[in-house]
Amino acid sequence: MSTAASPIPGPAASSQRRSRDRRRSLDRFGDAALRAVCVAAALLAVVTLLAVGYQVAHGASPAISQFGLGFVFNAEWQPNLGAFGARPFLLGTLVSSLFALLIGAPIAIAIGLFLSLLAPKGVRGVISPLVEMLAAIPSVILGFWGLVVLAPFVDRNIEPWLHDKLGFIPIFGPPQTTGLSVFTASLILTIMIVPIIASISRDLFLSVPRDVQDGASALGATRWEVIRGVVLPSTASGVVAAALLGLGRALGEAIAVAQVIGAGSKMHLSLFETGDTLAARIANEFPGAITQMHKASLYYLGLILLAIGLTANLTAQWIGRRFDYRQAMAK
Amino acid sequence: MSGSFDPAAPLRPTGNLRRRRLVSHVAEYGATAAAVAAVAVLAIVVYTVISRGAAAISLDFLFEGEPDGIGPMLVGTAEIVAIGTLIAAPIGILIAVYLTEFAAGGRVDRLVRLTLDLVNGLPSIIIGLFVFGLLVNHHKQSGFAAAVALSIIMLPIVARGTQEVLVLVPGNLREAADALGVSRWRSVLTVILPSATSGIVTATILAVARAAGETAPLILVDSVWSGSEVSLDPFGPVPNIPVKIFRLSEEANPEALTQAWGAGLVLLSFIMFAGLGARALLARSKRRMAG
Numbered sequence: 001m002s003t004a005a006s007p008i009p010g011p012a013a014s015s016q017r018r019s020r021d022r023r024r025s026l027d028r029f030g031d032a033a034l035r036a037v038c039v040a041a042a043l044l045a046v047v048t049l050l051a052v053g054y055q056v057a058h059g060a061s062p063a064i065s066q067f068g069l070g071f072v073f074n075a076e077w078q079p080n081l082g083a084f085g086a087r088p089f090l091l092g093t094l095v096s097s098l099f100a101l102l103i104g105a106p107i108a109i110a111i112g113l114f115l116s117l118l119a120p121k122g123v124r125g126v127i128s129p130l131v132e133m134l135a136a137i138p139s140v141i142l143g144f145w146g147l148v149v150l151a152p153f154v155d156r157n158i159e160p161w162l163h164d165k166l167g168f169i170p171i172f173g174p175p176q177t178t179g180l181s182v183f184t185a186s187l188i189l190t191i192m193i194v195p196i197i198a199s200i201s202r203d204l205f206l207s208v209p210r211d212v213q214d215g216a217s218a219l220g221a222t223r224w225e226v227i228r229g230v231v232l233p234s235t236a237s238g239v240v241a242a243a244l245l246g247l248g249r250a251l252g253e254a255i256a257v258a259q260v261i262g263a264g265s266k267m268h269l270s271l272f273e274t275g276d277t278l279a280a281r282i283a284n285e286f287p288g289a290i291t292q293m294h295k296a297s298l299y300y301l302g303l304i305l306l307a308i309g310l311t312a313n314l315t316a317q318w319i320g321r322r323f324d325y326r327q328a329m330a331k
Numbered sequence: 332m333s334g335s336f337d338p339a340a341p342l343r344p345t346g347n348l349r350r351r352r353l354v355s356h357v358a359e360y361g362a363t364a365a366a367v368a369a370v371a372v373l374a375i376v377v378y379t380v381i382s383r384g385a386a387a388i389s390l391d392f393l394f395e396g397e398p399d400g401i402g403p404m405l406v407g408t409a410e411i412v413a414i415g416t417l418i419a420a421p422i423g424i425l426i427a428v429y430l431t432e433f434a435a436g437g438r439v440d441r442l443v444r445l446t447l448d449l450v451n452g453l454p455s456i457i458i459g460l461f462v463f464g465l466l467v468n469h470h471k472q473s474g475f476a477a478a479v480a481l482s483i484i485m486l487p488i489v490a491r492g493t494q495e496v497l498v499l500v501p502g503n504l505r506e507a508a509d510a511l512g513v514s515r516w517r518s519v520l521t522v523i524l525p526s527a528t529s530g531i532v533t534a535t536i537l538a539v540a541r542a543a544g545e546t547a548p549l550i551l552v553d554s555v556w557s558g559s560e561v562s563l564d565p566f567g568p569v570p571n572i573p574v575k576i577f578r579l580s581e582e583a584n585p586e587a588l589t590q591a592w593g594a595g596l597v598l599l600s601f602i603m604f605a606g607l608g609a610r611a612l613l614a615r616s617k618r619r620m621a622g
Contacts, residue, residue, distance in 0.1 A: 027514035034516040035433055041425035042443045045490075048483060049446050049453075055464040056457060110365035118362055127366055129610060134373045136606050138544025140573050141595045144580040145376050148588065191372055198369070222355035245452065252454020254547040259580060279456045279547070286463075286551050302460045306453075313452035317445060 056306055059299030062292060071300055077265045079285070084297035086278070086304055088267045093277040093305070096182050096257065097250035100189035105243045108194045112201030112239075113227060117213075128202070135195035143256030146188040147180075151260055154187065155179030159272050173270025180262030182275040188256050193246035200242035204235040237319050244316035252309050254279035278305040377603075380595050387593025397558040401594050406561050407569040408598075411474050411553070412543050414565060415481035420535050422482075423489025424524075430490075431497040432519055451487035458483050459548030467552050474569030477553035484545055485538035492534020496527040496616070529616035536609040540602045546573035572598050 057064075063071060067084060074085025115128050159175035166172045175181075208231050216226045232239070254277075262274025263284055276284075278301045289295045344352050394402040426443065434440035458480050466476040500523050508518035524531070549571055556568040558575060572594055579591035 027517070030516035031514055034428075034519060038425045038429035038433055041422045042429045042439075044422060045426055045450060045486065046442060046446045048486075049450055051465070052453065052457065052461040052483075055461045059460060059464045059468075107365045107368065110362040111369055114362040114366040118359055119366070127370060129607075130370050130373055131366070133603065133606060134369060136540060136602055137373075137376060138546065138573065138598060138602065140544065140546040140576050140580070141380060141599055142376065144576060144591060144595060145379055147580060149375075149379055194369055222351050224355035224358040225351065227358070248452045252452075252456065254454065254456035255550070255577060259577075279454055282456050282460065283547055283550055286460075287554055299460060299464075302457055306457050309452065309454055309457070310449065313449055316452075317448055 053306065056299060056302050060296055060303045063296035063300040066293065067297075067300075071297070072304060075267060077281075079289070079291070079294045079297075082291075082293060084293070084300075086301055088265050089276050089278045089281050089301060090304060091267060092182060092261070092275040093251055093279070093308070095271070096185045096189060096261070096275070096277055097247055099182075099186040099271065100193060100250045101243060101247050103186070104190040104194045104246065105197060107190075108197035108242075108246070109201050109239060111194065111198040112205055113231070115198070115202045116205035117227065117231065118223070128199075131195050131198055134191065135199075139192065139253060139256040140259075142188060142191060143259035146184060146256060146260040150187060151179030151181075151184050153179070154181070154184050159183065163272070170269045171271050173268070173272050175272050176274070178262065180260055180274055181272045182261060182268075183271040185257045185261040185275070185277070186271070188260055189250040189253060192253060192256065193250050196249055197242045197246040200245065201235070201239050204238040204242070205231055208234055237322055241316040241320035244312050244319070248309050248312040248316065251277075251312060252279055252305060253277075254283040258283045278302070377599070380592060380599050383589065384592035384594075384596025387589045388596065392590075392593055393597070396560050401558070401572065401575060401590070401597070403558050403561040403570045404572045404575045404594070405597065406563070407474065407556075408543060408571040408573070410563060410565065411477045411549075411569055411571055412481060412539055414475065414478035415485055415542055416535065416539055418478065418482035419485035419489055419538060423486050423534075423538075424493050424531060426486075426490040427493035427497055428519060428524070430494050432515070432523070447487045447490055450483065451491070453483075454547075455480075455484060455545055456547040456551075459551035462548060463551045472553050472555050472568045474553055474565040474567070474571075477549050477569065477571065478565065480548035480552055481542040481545060484548075485542050488538040488541060489531075489534050492537060493527070493531050496530025496534070497523065499530070499617070500526050529612050529619075533609045533613040533616070536605050536612070540605040540609070543605075544573055544598055544602055546577055549574050550577065 063084065067074070071084065072086050072090065074083075075087045076083040076085045077088060078084075111131060115124055115131070119127065155175060155178060159179070159181070162172045163175055167174075212230055212234075213226050216230045217223075221229060257277050258280035261276055261280055263276050263280070264274030265276055265281075266273075268275065282298050282301055282305075286295070286298050289298060343349075392400045393405065394400060396403045426447070430440065430443060434443070462476050462480040462483075466473065466479060504522055504526060505518065508522045513522070553568055553571060554574045556562065556570045558570040562569060576591050576594050576598070579587045579594065582588070
């Protein structure tokens with residue numbers, strides 16, 4: 001771009017100035033337009049999130065006005081009789097997700113440690129993408145696998161064994177005949193959340209400064225003591241946030257759970273009985289729901305799920321942000 | 332610690348150190364075992380899908396309609412995902428540009444970031460309920476509604492991925508553009524976005540891979556169709572693969588199960604190849620950016 005102004009005013013210079021002015025006003029317009037479009041896109045995302053909340057609450061409103069908050073604690077779910085309550089599904093959701101987190105979080109953190117600190121570089125480069133690929137398996141395929149392969153296996157092998165050894169604890173009751181159970185659903189959820197928690201915690205562990213770890217090693221700490229004494233404490237809040245994100249994912253999984261949990265609406269102490277979750281019940285019954293109150297009640301289940309899910313995610317963000325903040329302060 | 336000093340004794344850890352070493356080794360083996368277990372589960376699932384699905388795969392299966400094949404569902408899924416991408420990619424890229432170029436780190440900025448994280452964490456069944464209330468209730472199910480649902484799922488993936496590569500665009504490119512007197516919008520459109528193209532494509536492919544297998548919202552907004560022939564009208568129900576697999580998996584006869592494995596194999600191989608391609612592209616673009 002030649003911007004050197006010619007000292008002699010003439011027709012050429014004036015046309016140059018005119019084109020420069022035009023360009024300038026075009027640029028001013030372009031800047032404003034790009035900015036406006038970008039802001040609009042960002043606001044659209046915010047509006048979408050609000051609209052999701054509104055739409056779900058709106059869909060639930062007939063059920064809310066009919067049943068009130070008692071819906072959450074009511075154990076009846078009989079669409080034919082017009083009796084609706086969320087308690088079995090709420091409990092099923094919490095039990096299956098928390099159990100999945102209980103099994104999955106230690107495994108995932110161990111994988112994170114392996115991939116960040118223990119594995120040789122070549123191995124890391126192979127295993128890391130494989131673990132992430134586990135997260136890419138669509139839930140409908142994983143659920144189908146759970147239904148056809150995992151459930152019979154669990155039914156024949158794992159459940160009888162656990163009942164034999166730990167049957168005195170009421171949650172390990174007698175196995176049923178199909179393997180469709182809260183326990184199987186938890187195992188499928190575990191498979192879904194392990195890669196999520198593992199890849200976040202791997203990145204967290206990689207962010208721990210090398211010299212601090214070397215310092216601990218130089219003082220004679222073993223590898224485990226470096227992890228236990230330096231790596232885990234300095235990333236603890238981030239790991240908790242990762243676990244909460246995994247929990248949020250498990251709470252909301254509909255399809256895979258619907259395929260393996262057996263859609264029971266009674267509440268049991270035993271993990272080996274059928275059960276159901278909020279998300280799975282919506283996926284199972286919504287397409288066939290005819291009465292308005294049935295639909296509204298399913299929306300109400302969705303509203304409860306949305307509230308729990310948002311709480312888990314917001315808590316994770318909050319803890320994660322505190323972690324970022326502390327890291328920034330330490331630097 | 333132990334009695335007398337014997338200079339001839341081999342240097343082996345004893346007592347407390349031996350125990351600490353042992354604990355450390357057990358922990359290392361435990362972590363390794365966890366990683367092996369995850370890979371083993373992946374291998375078992377993929378092996379099952381391939382070994383049982385391969386029996387179903389044939390030209391008829393890929394191109395015919397119901398009851399023998401999944402042709403219309405393949406076309407339909409491609410259509411829905413394509414429309415979803417057309418909605419999500421531009422908006423996601425614009426949000427990323429907003430966050431890297433225009434946001435000043437203020438409140439709105441934080442709100443937008445938080446929103447992306449929360450949308451990313453929304454259960455997909457909730458997105459299905461939302462789109463049902465917005466587009467399907469009082470109207471009818473449609474491929475367009477399904478595309479909108481998928482676009483909401485894709486949006487945070489595209490926005491986050493694009494933002495990550497935009498941050499990597501070398502500062503001197505930006506400064507050079509500024510020094511030449513190039514206005515903001517020109518430098519964004521002609522310098523910054525082009526140099527981040529492969530990263531943006533990567534993010535979009537990852538979002539497509541995620542959306543292609545998404546089932547829960549489609550069950551609510553796009554599940555009433557007969558898959559016997561191709562139907563491309565996005566304002567009517569469009570047959571799609573995930574719902575087909577879900578339906579087949581609930582049937583009892585072995586033929587349906589074989590078909591479900593076959594459809595699963597097609598879907599899974601698309602997703603795996605898309606994921607691998609995206610990963611390769613990302614590695615290449617990162618190398619180039621760093622170099």
